[in-house]
Amino acid sequence: MIRDITLGQYYKKDSIVHSLDPRVKLVATLIFLISLFISTNIFAYILATAYLITAIILCKVPFGFIIRGLKSLLLLLFISIAFNLFLTPGKVVFSFYAINITKEGIILALKMAIRLVYLVIGSSILTLTTTPSKLTDGLEKGLSFLNVIKVPVAEIALMMSIALRFIPTLIEEVDKIMNAQMSRGANFEKGNLIEKAKALIPLLVPLFVSAFKRANDLAYAMESRCYVGDSKRTKLRPLKYKRIDYITYIYLLVFIILIFLTRYIKIDSTLSIMGSFRGALKLYYER
Amino acid sequence: MPIFEVKNIKYTYDKYENSLKYALNDISFNIEKKDFVALIGKSGSGKSTLISHLNGLYKADSGDILYSGNSIYSKDYDLNSLRFKVGIVFQYPDYQLFSETVIDDVAFGAIKKGMSKDEAYKKSLEVLKFLNIEYLKDESPFNLSGGEKRKVAFAGVFVMEPEVLIFDEPDAGLDTMSKINFYNFIKSLNNDYGTTVIYITHNLDDVVEYANKVIVMSDGKLIKMGKPYEVLSDEKVMKEADLELPYSISICNKVKSMGYDIDNTKLTFSDLLDSLKKL
Amino acid sequence: MGNIDVKNLIVEFDIFNADNEVVSKKRVIDDISFSVNEGDFVCIIGKNGSGKSTLAKCLNGLIIPTGGDVLIYGMNTKNEEQLIDIRKNIGMAFQNPDNQIVASIVEEDVAFGMENLGFSPEEMDKRIDESLKILGIQELRFAQTSKISGGQKQKVSLAGILCMKSKILVLDEPTSMIDKNGRLDLLNKVYELNKKEKITVILISHYIEEISFADRVIVMNQGKIILDDTPKNVVLKDELLNNAGIELPYITRMAKELKSFGKKLNGNEFSVEELCQFLK
Known part of the structure; x- marks a missing residue:
């Protein structure tokens, strides 16, 4: 029966994430989503993963519950992986019949998959830890600057x-x-x-x-x-913001700065730094 | 043979949670052909859930329901045809009216039953005539008054010529005159055509007037079934079901407490009046 | 001048044809006048379509009269600047308990009116507490509005009205969608509000049994007032009531029959106790 459908998948639990101001959680989710799309290299992904794991641990919602949202996304995930895998031109690493799988394709498919999965998990954490009415409150307050350009934010929220x-x-x-x-x-x-x-x-x-x-x-x-x-x-x-909300904002600021910084780490240069470091070590031992 | 044999049915809404809160908890009863059964109990006691089982809208988790001796849960039973034999008229007519004209709406069930279009419309017109609402046939069902909507909704079920008619609170929101007209009409169907009637109600004084059997439900359980006077004068049952006593019983109780004798098996308005006159 | 003054009130609705042109007018309320004093409990009865619900909506300016005036504490509902003040003074509960609840949580719904009037959170908190207590539903404060019964929903909307300290309460068939136990419970609470909190009550109903709660009954038929008297006097006019499509309450009918049979009764009894007096 249709009665069985549960909407607004709020998961009641007493955790830090639950107690955060909805505006903070909205901003945090937004920053996380942005970080996923400006991530260019492995360091950014490691940072994002760490960020996500922290949130998962802190929110105390069972992991199985969090990834439930992924189920409905499996098909989309599969299609996007397949497209990227088979249709990206580049250095062929594997081929059978007319299908060529390239190195670039594998990397792109992997990136897309991670982005999608993280995106869903990230937004699930938001909806699992925030009641719908808190969420609308948060949106109303958070978007109230739009009042300046005559967007009736309060009415939309109501x-x-x-x-x-x-x-x-x-x-x-x-x-x-x-x-x-x-x-x-x-x-x-x-x-x-x-x-x-x-x-x-x-x-x-x-x-x-x-x-x-x-x-x-x-x-x-x-x-x-x-x-x-x-x-x-x-x-x-x-x-009303509490202490924990301000602290979280500072963390978020640090996170976004770190994510931006990763853009300036060039994998090649890292390797060359590491290479010269190794060379120096080698020299040291030889002496 | 009873028309309905309900055997130990259980039903719960939250199947995925392990709470064993049953909306219907081990319900058994028989209903004979031509019975006029009132189903009473507080809201949330499981009355509506129960009637939705009788035409197979809901399937019990365990237990069995026999209609005219055949289990409606057996594999080869045609549930769709059961719905044409057991017609349910729900409380709000607005939940079923959808067509452009009244006659289209009434014909819906007849067509679904398998009649040809001509037959269905002919039959629908007959039903409208029978209910004295033929003049509404080309109206839009959305422009009707509340009472008219109810009649049209009823016609939409009646057109399928059900052997059993089930009503969910047919008198809620009706003014007294319309209520009396409605019950008299149903009673005459029951008398003249042998239609079995089951109805949910909160109005216990009407139960005394029309029903020949009463089922009392409380918290998903059937706590008593019997003749109206047996059930309604059973103080323990009425208390358990948390129901207000009908006026007739209150009057009898009061009269007795004043030291007079009164026959509390005769509870219809006219019977009670006669008893009071003799005092 | 009373709390409420209705003077020669006329309401007409436009009847449209398929092309959205006004083809005719339907007179729903036909020149009625009455006034209600502070602290009164007035019951307005009439069958479906008698105009009673339209009358209720005229009282707080939801419907503006076609002719005549409605004055609430001297303020005319036609005067748009005063509408907020009128609505502050006259709270309204409607027939369908579901369709008047705005919020998902009980306390948020109770606060809705006060939020509109710009109350401070502390004041709202205090008043919510008080009004839920008066209605005896404190335990529902944080309940979800979708999970409570119809009777409880009606009490929640009453709490919302009490919070605004309205002096007049208009109830538009509040009991027609809740079961019998809930109905009596709700009306007893309304009766208490009238007697203890001195709130003027206008109860619109099609259940004649409910007139026994009132001090005064107005009977409507086809947009006109046909009777305006005490409950005891109204039920004596059974011919007029019958013409208006209203059947007498059970006990009263019984009393009337017994009276005509020669028993010592007035024929306007409402309770079992009163009815059984003839045995003494």
């Missing part, structure tokens, strides 16, 4: 939180409508794609009609509770 509030209601409603129509002989599983799409009409029409009615009722209810769109609303639980 819309999002109302949408979240109505998800369980609508799921239950879908269930009820399906039951009512199935009791009249409707079948939502049988037939080809077109038949299936057609079978959805008896589900979707009542769902939309009801959603409009709910929206109408809700508008009345909000108005009668003194809601005026452009007013300066206050918050019951305004977001």
Whole structure:
């Protein structure tokens, strides 16, 4: 039954990551995502891995739970690896029939795979440790600078939180409508794609009609509770930074600086430094 | 042979968690043909879950349900055809109305049952006439009043000519007059055509008036089944189910506490009135 | 002048044709006047479509009258600058408990009105605590709104109204979607609010049983007020009620039958105790 679907995959646990201000977590996730895409060499990836492992350990969510999100991504992952592997031109290391696998292809495929997997894990940690309502609060506060260019951030955030509030209601409603129509002989599983799409009409029409009615009722209810769109609303639980949040920001700053620095480490030069170091050692021993 | 034999069914919503909270916990009962059964209990006691099992919308985790002697869980049983024999009318008509006109909507079930388009529309028109709402046939179902919507939703189930009619709180939100009309109509179906009726209700004074059997549920369990007066005057059961006593029982209790004798097996309005007149 | 003054109120809705042109007008409320005093408990009954819900929405300016005036503490609902002040004074709970809950957590929903009015977090915290206590639902403070019963949802919306210290409470068929136990429980709480907190209550209902809670009953039919009296007097006018499609409550019907049979009863009893008086 559709009831079984759980949305908003918040995992309740008492951890440092859970207690962080949602804005910090949003920034941290954003920085992590950026770092993945500006990473050019192995050092950056090592740093990112360390960053991710720290987060995984600190958030106390079982690892199996975190990587659950990867399952739905397997196909995409597979396709992207295959494309990069087979279609990148360069130095051929392996070939059979018309397919050539190049060194560049392997590296690119590996990079893509790591990026995708890290991306999913990183954002899963955000959603697993932050309730949807905290998340919208964080977005509202974090993006409030957009007010300057007349983006109604507060209204959008309220819309999002109302949408979240109505998800369980609508799921239950879908269930009820399906039951009512199935009791009249409707079948939502049988037939080809077109038949299936057609079978959805008896589900979707009542769902939309009801959603409009709910929206109408809700508008009345909000108005009668003194809601005026452009007013300066206050918050019951305004977001406030704590010590741990500032400390995390400093860590994030250090991390992003390190990531940028890795861009200036050239693998060749590293090797040559190491090479000359080895040469020096050799000289020392020979003497 | 009973029309429904429900044997030890259990059902839980959270199958993936190990909490053994059963929405239905070991329920067994029989319903005979032509019964008029009221299903009562607090909200959340499992009534709606139970009726959704009777036409196979939900499948019990264990136990069996026999319809006219055949297990609906046996491999070769045609669940789809069961849904045409056991019609469920849900509480909110808005959850089933979707077509452009009333007659289209009513015909939906008939077509699904396998009638040809002509047959289905002919049958639908007959049903609308039977319910005295023929004048609505070309209206949009979304423009109707609440009461009219209910009638159309009922017609949409009735058109499949079910042998058993199941209602989920048919009287909720109806004003008293519409309620009385509705029950009288269902009662006449039950009397004249032998339709078996099962309905969920919170209104215990109506139970006394119309039902011949009552099932009381509490916390996923069936705690009593019997004739209305047997069930409703059982103080222990009513307390366990946390149900308000119907007025008729309260009156009988009060009369007794004042030292008079009154026959508390006769609880319909007119019977009770007669008893009171004699005092 | 009372708390609420309704003067010659007329409401008409436009009827549109398929091309979105107004083809006719439907008069939903037809020239009604009444006033309600501070601390009253008024029950407005009528069958579906009698105009009672539209009337409720006129009281706090959700619907602006086509003709006539609605004055709340002297403020006219037609005056847009005063709407916020009107709505601060007149709280409203609606029929479908689901469709009036804005937030996912109970306390956030209770706070919604106060957030709109710009209260400080400390003040909100205090008032949420108080109002949940008055309604006896403190334990629900951090509960998810999707996981509580219909009756509890109605109490949550009442708490939201209490927080704003509204002096008038308009309940638009609050009990029609909750079960019988929840219904009595809710109405007892509303009754308490009326008696203890001196909140003026306007209860709109189609359950005639609920009039026994009120001091005064207004019966509506086809957009008009056909009766305006105490509950005891209203139920004596059974012919008028019948014409309006309203059946008497169970006990009252029984009392009336027994009275006509010659028993010593008034025919307007509401409770089992009152009914059994004739045995004494």
